[in-house]
Amino acid sequence: MSNDSSRRPLGRRRRRLYRTIIIVVVVVVVVTLLSVYAFRTSSPGTYATGEEHQEITRGLSREVPNGAPEFRFVDVSVAAGLDGFRMFDGERSSQLPEDMGSGAAWGDYDNDGDEDLFLVSGGGPLSAPVDKLAPSVLYRNLGDGTFVPVEGFPEVRMVGMAASWADYNGDGRLDLVVSGYNALRLFRNDGDQFVDDPAIPSRDGYWAGTSWADFDRDGDLDLYVCGYVQYIPDTKGRDRSTAQYGRQIPYTLNPASYKAEQNLLFVNNGAGSFTESAEALGVSNPDGRSLGALWHDLNDDGWPDLYVANDISDNALYINHEGRLEDESHAAWVADYRGAMGLAVGDWNRDGDDDLFVTHWVAQENALYDSRLADGADQLLRFVDQADLKGLGQIALRSVGWGAEFVDLDADGWLDLVVANGSTFEREDRRTRLVPELPFLMWNDRGTYFHDMASFIESLSIPKVSRGLAVSDYDNDGDLDLLFVDVGEGVRLLRNDTPQNNWVQLQLTTDGARVVADVGDVVQRRAVSGVSYLSHSTRRLHIGLGDADQIDTMSVYWPSGHVDAFSDLNANTIWELREGDPKPRRLSGPKRTELTREQTTEFWRVQRAAMRAMKVDADPVAAGRLFEQALQLDPSHEDSIYYLGNCLAEQGDDDGALARFAELMRINPKSHRAFKRWGTLQAIVAKSSEEIERAEEALDRAVAINPEATGARMVLAEIHIVRGDTDAARQGLRWIRTTNPTAGDALFLLSYLAWKEGDNGGARELLQDASGVGEEWRPEGAAAEGDVKKTMHQETTLLGDAYTNWDRTDDPDVVFVALDRRIRGYLAKSQ
The missing domain is CATH 1.25.40.10 (Tetratricopeptide repeat domain)
Incomplete structure (x- = not known):
């Protein structure tokens, strides 16, 4: 009976309640499933390097505005004689020291007014014997745009990293320090030779960036050396790897696999000797995997401070309190735990204090630490990272940054920024090679935003695995040129042919000196430093003046504490300034x-x-x-x-x-006529392909100086024809014809090219067009500054006389037979 009562039917109210509960549960489950599906299909996937994420980055990028400068850089590595340098010999074995270097250092070691160049070689694989490593090379600047290796310089074969110049013994000649894996060498410049100086004995360790300064203001220069990691060689490192950003990274390429190496500070004793005192002075930074460091008076108290860039460890800032260095990294808001490599310093926004730029590893963004020193009355040194707001952050997510320099590339008075990029990831198709990347050339739009212009510049639009970057006005033409060091290749010297505003360069005789210059109502700041990633840029200070014609007043703050004042320094001049001498010395300029x-x-x-x-x-x-x-x-x-x-x-x-x-x-x-005339005559008398290439370089320079003139472009088109590059010739001739419809010589050579391709009808029409130009037209003669109304002479070009002697016959088979024979002769010479 009890069983019958347990089967009693549910009441209507209870059945309705159960149905409601079931429906609610089903609805909740369905809504949950739909929400999960919608989230998975609409949200971004796991980030991988190289992917676009517009919903994250679109608000951080801007279009390049109208009126941006037309940056021009020409690769002159071959013409300058630097193409023989090899940065690495052999194949990588996936070991960290093989991939981190190397750098370059500009310095006028022979005091002849032209900056010479030391190139650090990465050597080769760690397993290679020393005599098989590619050597580092010192090149002398001949003053004509070319370099030659210096004979008698001590042989330097190492797995090299960095180099920097300094007159450590005060004899007026620049000495050189070179670092590398298990190598640290000081070369003393005795005037007639360089000698290995045991004042800094070589020692085992993985030594990276080097930086000189008189930090204790005793009158001589001290040396800070960055220690990277305590690396343990292992040729089987590829057998152990970890996954990072979708790639397998060998154990031996991960700096986190190794303990940090301590840094060194060699205090100059003033008698040709040094005492290593980093630990005693509290700047050994034992937990930092240091790659670069710079000395700079960041708080304007007259004492050089020290900033250290550390890889996968906190960066360090040591403030100099009258020779006592104290770690104030956290107080200044720059103790940043990222993979830091390159450093640059400069007042990019012209607000009266100097700021820091730091390059980082992939997916970490670069940092633009904007100093707040000039903003507050308390004079506390603090920095705020403005990279994202100014266009320097998200653009670097996919790149690995190395060398960096603040440099005013067009002399408009605003510091632009150049960054050398190159991955540490191995190529999937060839593990002995690394993945190349494009550099950044960031135009400073009057302190509001940085725009990357590299993709608009042919010489910067080829991906490379770059490391070192150093800038110099190697040709003394007033603008700053770029030198990149590329892993596994060599170097690229890019001559700056960008149209320039007015400028002043300052040759100060002491490292660490800084200047504050008044140009109209603008204040500009510069300091002798030059430290880049493993590299050393020019020791000359370059100040862009815009359209101003002079520096009105300027104060020079010497490391000793002495201050000199100067005024009325004319533009477009290199001035030498000496401490205590009120009269500047003109080294070059419009005099x-x-x-x-x-x-x-x-x-x-x-x-x-x-x-x-x-x-x-x-x-x-x-x-x-x-x-x-x-x-x-x-x-x-x-x-x-x-x-x-x-x-x-x-x-x-x-x-x-x-x-x-x-x-x-x-x-x-900047003389258009000089480069045009030299290039034209050199092309005519050339006896080899190398001489024709030099002629082409000079004519390219003439075009860069005056892009509107057609004469140099016409000779370049002729060179392209005699070298068999008909596409380039046709492009140049069509440009000339568009610019000057009466350019009969351009029409004449376009007719020749049509005839060579078998288009007799088109060739005849072009000859008729050329004939219709009129007898009064002739190719330009002496076209440039200083000309008078009547042509002083009639320039001869490679092929110009074929047009001037043409009798206006319109039969191509008659007109071009002799010209074609002549061009074939040139072509044979140019091979």
Whole structure:
């Protein structure tokens, strides 16, 4: 009976309740499943390097505004003689020291006014014997845009990392320190030779960046050396790996696999010796895997502070309290635990204090630490990372950054930023090679934002595995040029042909000196430092003036504490400043020989007679003698040099003419006519492909100086034709024709190219167009600064006489047979 009662039917109310509960449960389950599905399908997947995530980054990027400068950089590595340098010999074995270097260092070791170059080689695989490692090389700058290895420099074969110049013994000559894996060498410059100096004995350890400064202000330079990790060689490191960002990273390429190496501070004793005192002075940074460090007076108290970039460990900032260094990293908000490599310092926003830029590993963004020193009355040194807000953060997520430099590339008065990039990931198709990346060339838009312009520059649009970066005005033309060190390859020297504003360069005789310059209502700051990743840039200070024609007033703060004041420093000049000397010395610039009134009168009497002999009498011999007399009175007069070169060329003295045009190129590196005339004549007399390449380089420079002039472009098109590069020739000729529809010589050569391709009809039409230009038109003669109304001479080019001697026949088979035979002869010479 009890069983029957347990089966009693549910009441209507209870059944309705159960149904409601079941429906609610089903609805909840369905909604939950739909929500999970929607989340999984709409949310971004796991981040992998190289992927775009617009929902994260689109608010951080901006379009390049109208009016951005047209940056131009030409790769002159071959023409400069640097193509023989090898950064690495052999194949990588996936060991950390093989991938982290190397750098380069600019410095005028022979005091001839041109900055020389030391290139650090990464050597080769760790297992290679020393004599099989690629050597590091010191190159002397010849002053004409080329370099030669210095004979007799001590052999340097190591797995190299860094180099930096400094006059550590105060004899007026730059000495050199070079670091590497289990290597640290100091080379003393004795004037006639470099010698290995045991004052800093080599020691085992993994030594990276080096930086000089007189931190204790005792009058001599001290040296800080970064220790990276306590590396243990292991040729089987590829057998053990960890997954990072979707890639397998060998154990031996992960710096976290090894303990940190302590840093070194060699205190200069002033008697040709050093005492290593890093631990005693509290700056050994034993937990930091240090790659680079810079000395810089960040708080404007006259004492150089020390900032250290550490890989996968906290960065360190040591503030200098009158020679006592204290760790204030956290108080200054720069103790950043990321993978730091490269460093740069400069007042990028012109707010009156110096800021820091730090490059990092992939997916970590680079850092732009904006100093707040000038913002507050309390004078506390603090920094805030502004990288994302200023265009320098998210753009670097996919890159591994190394060398970096603040540099005013167009002399507009705002510091731009260049960054060398290159992955540490191995290529999946070839594990002995690393993944290449594009560099950054960040244009500073008046302190509001940095725009990457590298993709617009042909010489920077090829991915490389770069490490070192160093800048210098190696050709003394007033703008700063770029040098990249590429893993497994060599170096790239990129000459800056960007149109420039006015500028001033300052050669200060002491490392660590800093200047504050007033240019109109703008204040600019610079300091002698030059430290980049494993590299050392120019020790000259470059200040872009925009359209100002001088520095109005300037204070120089020397490391000793002494301050000198200068005023009215003219633009476009290199000035040398010495401590305690109130008179600046002009090293180069737009200067004329100071003549007495009588000498000036005599100069112009001779100059006018020379012009009359050339123009009216058509006597190049007499004119040449008169120009030489004029130059005895004023050796740097550009017109006299230029027209003397033309007279020598008309007499058949090609070597003499080339020498005069080269002299004008050195006196005025912005002289369009000098580069055009030298390049044209060099192309005519060239006896090898190398000489034709040098001619092409000079003509490219002429085009960069004056892009609107067609004469240099015409000669370049002729060179392309004789070298068999018809596509480049046709492109150049069409540009000339578009710019100048009456360019008969361009139409004439376009007709030749059509005839060579078998298009006789098109060739005939182009000949008829060229004929219709009119007898009054001729190719440009002396087109450049200093010309008069009547052409002084008629320039000869490679192929120009074929047009000028053409009788206007429109049959291509008749017109071009002789020209084609001549071009084939040139082509054979250019191979």
